[in-house]
Amino acid sequence: xxxxxxxxxxxxxxxxxxxxxxxxxxxxxxxxxxxxxxxxxxxxxxxxxxxxxxxxxxxxxxxxxxxxxxxxxxxxxxxxxxxxxxxxxxxxxxxxxxxxxxxxxxxxxxxxxxxxxxxxxxxxxxxxxxxxxxxxxxxxxxxxxxxxxxxxxxx
Numbered sequence: 001x002x003x004x005x006x007x008x009x010x011x012x013x014x015x016x017x018x019x020x021x022x023x024x025x026x027x028x029x030x031x032x033x034x035x036x037x038x039x040x041x042x043x044x045x046x047x048x049x050x051x052x053x054x055x056x057x058x059x060x061x062x063x064x065x066x067x068x069x070x071x072x073x074x075x076x077x078x079x080x081x082x083x084x085x086x087x088x089x090x091x092x093x094x095x096x097x098x099x100x101x102x103x104x105x106x107x108x109x110x111x112x113x114x115x116x117x118x119x120x121x122x123x124x125x126x127x128x129x130x131x132x133x134x135x136x137x138x139x140x141x142x143x144x145x146x147x148x149x150x151x152x153x154x155x
Contacts, residue, residue, distance in 0.1 A: 002040070004099075004125070009016075009082060011046050011131045019023055019031060019032050019033075019076075020032075020033045020089065020137060022131060022132070022137075023131075023132070023134075024135075033109075033111065033137075035111065036057075036110075037089065037107070037109075037110050037111065038063040038110050040110050040111060040112050040127075041089055041090055041107060041110060041127075043113045044093070044110070044113050044126065045090070046080070047113065047124060047150075048078075048080045048093070048095075051078060051150070051152060052078060052080065052081070052117060053077050053078070054077070054078060054152060055074060055075070055076050055077065055078070055152075055153075056074075056075050056078050056095075056150055056151065056152050057072040057074055057075070057150075057151040057152075058070060058071060058072075058073045058075060058095070058103050058149070058150060058151075059071050059072055059073070059148075059149040059151065059154070060146075060147075060148050060149070060150065062142070062146060065142055065144070066142075072151065073101075073103070074097065074101075075095055075096070075097030075098075075101055075102075075103065076097050076098040076099075076101075077097065077098055078095055078096065078097055078115075079096045079097075080093060080094065080096065080144065081093070081094040081096065082102065089105055090107055090108070091106070091108070092104060092106055093105045093107060099107075105126070105148065108138065108141075109128045109129055109130045109137065109138065110126065110127070110128055111127050111128065111129045112126075112127045113125070113126055113127070114127065120153060120154060121151050121152060121153045121154060122151070122152050122154065123149050123151050124149070124150045125147045125149050125150075126147065126149075127145065127146075127147050127149045128145070128146045128147065128148070129132070129145050129146075130142060130143050130144060130145075130146075130153065131143055131144075132144065
């Protein structure tokens, strides 16, 4: 779509990215979650390409909201598979290990990818955010903040 801002030139007009209303009590903030998601998934895809065919370990602790805790679940010689949605962003990423081990990551609420270096290993934290407890963005997912850790040990 093109628009005209003055008499002599035309400009390509883009639709602004939608924002998500985040409520906390009586205050409301407009957050551009799609931009954060897009940037984080670009970083994640670069990381997965780098980690392909290596042994990685997946950990998750949901605290008192869940009934399980994973610590250093090994995916040997990790391969990944990406399923894209209509907006050409990955909607599901499947990490495959040997012996048919796999982890599915649903990427609707991905907000960031952080890296932490320690002595002997590197940890990447994939952060998910589904609004505050009383006001979730998606009512079918756990409200609040959650994180999945991906670890590569260095020898």
